[in-house]
Amino acid sequence: MAGEFALIDKYFARPTPSAVLGPGDDCALLQPTPGKQLAVTTDMLVSGTHFLPDTDPKNLGWKALAVNLSDLAAMGAKPRWVTLAGALPAVDEPWIAKFAEGFFACAAEYGVDVVGGDTTKGPLNLCITAIGEVAPGQALRRDGAKVGDQIWVSGRPGLASLGLAHLQGKVKLPEPWPRLCIGALEKPRPRIALGLALNGIASAAIDVSDGLLADLGHIAERSGCAAAVQLVKLPRLRDLAGSGESYNADLRRLALDCQLAGGDDYELCFTAPYDQHLAISRIAAELELPLWCIGEMVANPEAAPPGTVTVLDPEGVAVEFDHKGFDHFA
Amino acid sequence: MAGEFALIDKYFARPTPSAVLGPGDDCALLQPTPGKQLAVTTDMLVSGTHFLPDTDPKNLGWKALAVNLSDLAAMGAKPRWVTLAGALPAVDEPWIAKFAEGFFACAAEYGVDVVGGDTTKGPLNLCITAIGEVAPGQALRRDGAKVGDQIWVSGRPGLASLGLAHLQGKVKLPEPWPRLCIGALEKPRPRIALGLALNGIASAAIDVSDGLLADLGHIAERSGCAAAVQLVKLPRLRDLAGSGESYNADLRRLALDCQLAGGDDYELCFTAPYDQHLAISRIAAELELPLWCIGEMVANPEAAPPGTVTVLDPEGVAVEFDHKGFDHFA
Numbered sequence: 001m002a003g004e005f006a007l008i009d010k011y012f013a014r015p016t017p018s019a020v021l022g023p024g025d026d027c028a029l030l031q032p033t034p035g036k037q038l039a040v041t042t043d044m045l046v047s048g049t050h051f052l053p054d055t056d057p058k059n060l061g062w063k064a065l066a067v068n069l070s071d072l073a074a075m076g077a078k079p080r081w082v083t084l085a086g087a088l089p090a091v092d093e094p095w096i097a098k099f100a101e102g103f104f105a106c107a108a109e110y111g112v113d114v115v116g117g118d119t120t121k122g123p124l125n126l127c128i129t130a131i132g133e134v135a136p137g138q139a140l141r142r143d144g145a146k147v148g149d150q151i152w153v154s155g156r157p158g159l160a161s162l163g164l165a166h167l168q169g170k171v172k173l174p175e176p177w178p179r180l181c182i183g184a185l186e187k188p189r190p191r192i193a194l195g196l197a198l199n200g201i202a203s204a205a206i207d208v209s210d211g212l213l214a215d216l217g218h219i220a221e222r223s224g225c226a227a228a229v230q231l232v233k234l235p236r237l238r239d240l241a242g243s244g245e246s247y248n249a250d251l252r253r254l255a256l257d258c259q260l261a262g263g264d265d266y267e268l269c270f271t272a273p274y275d276q277h278l279a280i281s282r283i284a285a286e287l288e289l290p291l292w293c294i295g296e297m298v299a300n301p302e303a304a305p306p307g308t309v310t311v312l313d314p315e316g317v318a319v320e321f322d323h324k325g326f327d328h329f330a
Numbered sequence: 331m332a333g334e335f336a337l338i339d340k341y342f343a344r345p346t347p348s349a350v351l352g353p354g355d356d357c358a359l360l361q362p363t364p365g366k367q368l369a370v371t372t373d374m375l376v377s378g379t380h381f382l383p384d385t386d387p388k389n390l391g392w393k394a395l396a397v398n399l400s401d402l403a404a405m406g407a408k409p410r411w412v413t414l415a416g417a418l419p420a421v422d423e424p425w426i427a428k429f430a431e432g433f434f435a436c437a438a439e440y441g442v443d444v445v446g447g448d449t450t451k452g453p454l455n456l457c458i459t460a461i462g463e464v465a466p467g468q469a470l471r472r473d474g475a476k477v478g479d480q481i482w483v484s485g486r487p488g489l490a491s492l493g494l495a496h497l498q499g500k501v502k503l504p505e506p507w508p509r510l511c512i513g514a515l516e517k518p519r520p521r522i523a524l525g526l527a528l529n530g531i532a533s534a535a536i537d538v539s540d541g542l543l544a545d546l547g548h549i550a551e552r553s554g555c556a557a558a559v560q561l562v563k564l565p566r567l568r569d570l571a572g573s574g575e576s577y578n579a580d581l582r583r584l585a586l587d588c589q590l591a592g593g594d595d596y597e598l599c600f601t602a603p604y605d606q607h608l609a610i611s612r613i614a615a616e617l618e619l620p621l622w623c624i625g626e627m628v629a630n631p632e633a634a635p636p637g638t639v640t641v642l643d644p645e646g647v648a649v650e651f652d653h654k655g656f657d658h659f660a
Binding site for chain 1: 358370473
């Protein structure tokens with residue numbers, strides 16, 4: 001059985017052209033770009049909490065990195081470097097090789113170098129820290145939304161949790177949705193290019209990891225206002241619930257729940273002043289990524305807790321939802 | 331029961347004067363010092379592998395951070411920022427409060443801000459990434475040792491593993507050693523000031539986490555030479571094994587094993603040209619930290635694997651040891 005150090009060398013020590021010194025010393029050495037600020041984020045993924053123990057290791061490798069890069073995207077930062085620490089119950093070389101394949105595929109796709117890490121024995125756990133760069137004053141923080149700003153979301157949030165429900169046998173999605181939804185779940189695409197394009201345009205941003213309403217609530221709370229989402233403006237999941245005689249009301253309801261409260265999508269939810277509407281449409285066209293204007297930031301109602309998110313039906317009546325997102329300890 | 335977000339806010343979101351933006355957004359924002367390089371290190375600590383499940387959480391908090399700062403010390407970097415990710419089996423608020431107390435005590439002692447993190451449910455696991463700064467070309471890498479350089483070690487390596495053996499009931503240390511050794515195990519002091527003082531003086535450095543011989547071997551291997559350690563030059567653990575009729579040969583042997591192969595000390599092992607001897611003595615005096623010159627870098631013997639470490643007895647004869655350090659999967 002290979003020792004810890006040999007393992008690290010074999011699978012995770014790859015060339016790191018963007019680093020002064022890569023893995024293998026006490027620290028990595030990095031030269032930041034003069035004048036830039038660093039954006040730093042850390043995520044820990046635990047088997048059984050964030051992914052199923054039998055998840056395909058290649059998909060897991062991709063996703064473990066993608067969710068961290070998504071936080072950089074949500075900040076409008078350009079990804080530069082990552083570290084990877086992992087606890088593994090045993091040395092399973094085929095598993096490690098596949099995990100590394102997915103991880104480095106994502107690293108290559110988004111131009112980051114894996115500059116350091118740690119490997120240890122223990123219940124399966126992956127912890128990644130990603131470092132990006134952003135020009136001072138340009139970062140997309142959560143606290144910059146203003147009353148009257150429009151609320152936007154990219155792509156089609158909800159697909160990932162629909163995919164999970166399908167995999168768990170809670171629902172049988174009609175064709176061609178299983179492939180789409182499982183793809184969104186297993187291989188999320190951090191919206192790096194969108195985050196960079198929104199520098200100087202968006203007033204606030206967050207990535208949709210806990211669920212659209214919950215994450216939008218974080219923007220609203222931090223910005224000291226409230227959010228009103230219009231149900232009819234959510235991306236249409238065309239044909240998912242069928243129509244006419246084949247209309248499936250349960251599936252329609254599930255899809256709506258997933259759109260509003262399903263996590264794991266890693267789309268960006270952002271706010272921008274009304275006069276940026278055209279610029280945002282231009283970004284959507286350039287990136288070939290649908291961007292949906294789903295509502296508006298409003299003054300927080302008196303007596304309501306800060307950060308209230310309201311969902312309005314076509315008649316403008318508030319709709320109630322049971323839950324707003326995922327909280328590991330709630 | 332408090333939710334995840336409330337927990338994070340309550341215990342880990344403290345003022346971060348050194349950050350542009352601290353915890354609570356998608357990323358922390360940091361302004362690096364112009365002209366400096368970043369030194370970045372990550373360590374994962376797993377319950378049952380790196381610490382006992384019933385470890386005092388305050389000590390654990392201190393140590394979890396200290397071992398990362400030790401990697402910055404070994405690089406000669408000045409600590410600036412850290413992120414903390416933790417998986418917890420349940421919300422045990424008194425445990426979290428004590429852990430945070432120890433963690434922030436260490437952060438305050440060494441002047442770092444906790445700028446971000448992640449909390450999740452899972453088997454107890456702590457992952458810390460520390461970021462420091464160092465002037466370009468000044469970092470104490472592992473690969474700079476030259477044949478003829480002297481080998482140095484700080485403090486008294488071996489105490490931590492003697493303390494562990496005592497706690498595990500494998501040995502009963504005589505007074506006053508239990509307090510000293512358990513203190514070294516539970517509250518290691520990263521040698522930050524030493525690492526900074528060695529900028530421009532040491533040719534290579536590493537912190538003793540796996541064991542003196544193993545860690546020195548990393549320097550030798552990376553530097554393409556070998557190391558010869560003289561047994562008589564190791565720090566004396568005066569009176570530990572008694573003398574005369576009370577002399578305990580087993581304890582003497584254990585102490586030697588711990589000095590050479592016991593991990594978890596976080597002293598610095600470094601090499602320096604002979605003409606820096608006086609400068610190093612001056613550093614020892616200024617820092618009130620004993621620094622021991624324990625041997626010399628030598629040419630790697632032909633046919634030997636790179637990085638050979640030899641231990642010589644007073645007659646210059648090589649002594650054999652069973653193991654050279656800790657490898658989680660070996």
